[in-house]
Amino acid sequence: MSRVNIKSTIKMQIEGIKKVIIEKLEKAGFTIESLAISTSDEIISKVEIKEKEAIDIIQKAQNALGVQPLTALKFLELESKRGKITTTSNELDGILGGGIWTQELTEIAGGFGSGKTQLCFQLCINVQLPKEEGGLDGNAFFIDTERTFSPRRIVEMASYRELDVESILNNIYIGSALNTSHLFSIVEQLNDTIPEKNIKLLVVDSFASHFRSEYIGKGRLVERQQRIMQIAEQLIALAVKYDIAVVVTNQIIANVEEFLFGSPEEPALGFAWAHRPQQRLFLRKSRGSSRIARLFDSSRMPEREALFYVTESGITDAPFPTEFYS
Ligand SMILES: Nc1ncnc2c1ncn2[C@@H]1O[C@H](COP(=O)(O)OP(=O)(O)OP(=O)(O)O)[C@@H](O)[C@H]1O
Ligand SMILES: [Mg+2]
Secondary structure (H helix, E strand, O other): OOOOOHHHHOOOOOOOOOHHHHHHHHHOOOOHHHHHOOOHHHHHHHOOOOHHHHHHHHHHHHHHHOOOOOOHHHHHHHHHOOOEEOOOOHHHHHHHOOOEEOOEEEEEEEOOOOOHHHHHHHHHHHOOOOHHHOOOOOEEEEEEOOOOOOHHHHHHHHHHOOOOHHHHHHOEEEEEOOOHHHHHHHHHHHHHHHHHOOEEEEEEEOOHHHHHHHOOOHHHHHHHHHHHHHHHHHHHHHHHHOOOEEEEEEOEEEOOOOOOOOOOEEEOOHHHHHOOOOEEEEEEEOOOOEEEEEEEOOOOOOOEEEEEEEEOOEEEOOOOOOOOOO
8 A cells, every 4th residue: 555645635725825835844744733733833843944934824824724713614614524534334434424533532432352452453454545445545553551452463454455464564653551651651752753654543542541550549530530631632632733533442340320220331531531532432242243332422423323343354344254355
């Protein structure tokens, strides 16, 4: 699969800024969206221009995006241009409104073996596909906190689809986060890595594990929540700034109060976290290789369920490995 040059995917036009400067900004990985929320120092550190020019660029980028209130119609137009990554299951894509969206934080929660990591692997492959095939012509960054990243599984999934396996592997960047502070440093560095490596999908699998194992007991709950919110804000900022999809996985816990009357299980990390992701997907095992995904807490889609399968070929709509090629 050919690596797509960042330049060709961004059509940046900012009125009143010289073409040559726009080219420099694009080369440094800036988009109109990222310029609009950058500081002049951030721009100067990457592009050789004066502070006055940087301030002017920020203002013009903000104007181009419309810092003036947007009409709902304009909002709809901008939303329709946002990219989506297919999950490879039409059913699952359906409840998600076309796949995993850019500029959003999507949570995938579920119990052991429910398919969270498998879905993340599939997305790491699919993001590399051309747009007409459900990808974003971009690369993936996988933050692995549980040492479960499996290149062999990626090879297996990619081979089923007759993709260039070496290229697929070459375009997935992996950061192993050994604890929460390590996770924070990796996320901080992403401001450079995302534009540099044309990252279009960021995965944190599992987002919950280090927080749950490091901040134990009620005494550390406030601190834990603060750290979770801090990193959630950073992830959302990255999603918007670089127009990328951010997917995090979460574990489930027993919901004692609801055990008899409501759902006996709920995603971990508590109430404050629950409001951060724009989409929350709850996976549960069903018969054989089938899985049920429930979309909940979405600001844009109704609460619905989809049936999909985790097979040798990856995420599919069918219980057996599907032949993707005709
Ligand atoms: N090569 C494969 N072929 C077919 N099915 C597979 C393959 N590899 C994994 N699976 C399926 O995926 C399941 C594991 O799913 P996954 O690793 O995504 O779980 P998870 O939700 O991430 O769980 P955990 O919370 O433990 O990380 C296995 O139980 C199996 O059903
Ligand atoms: Mg997993």
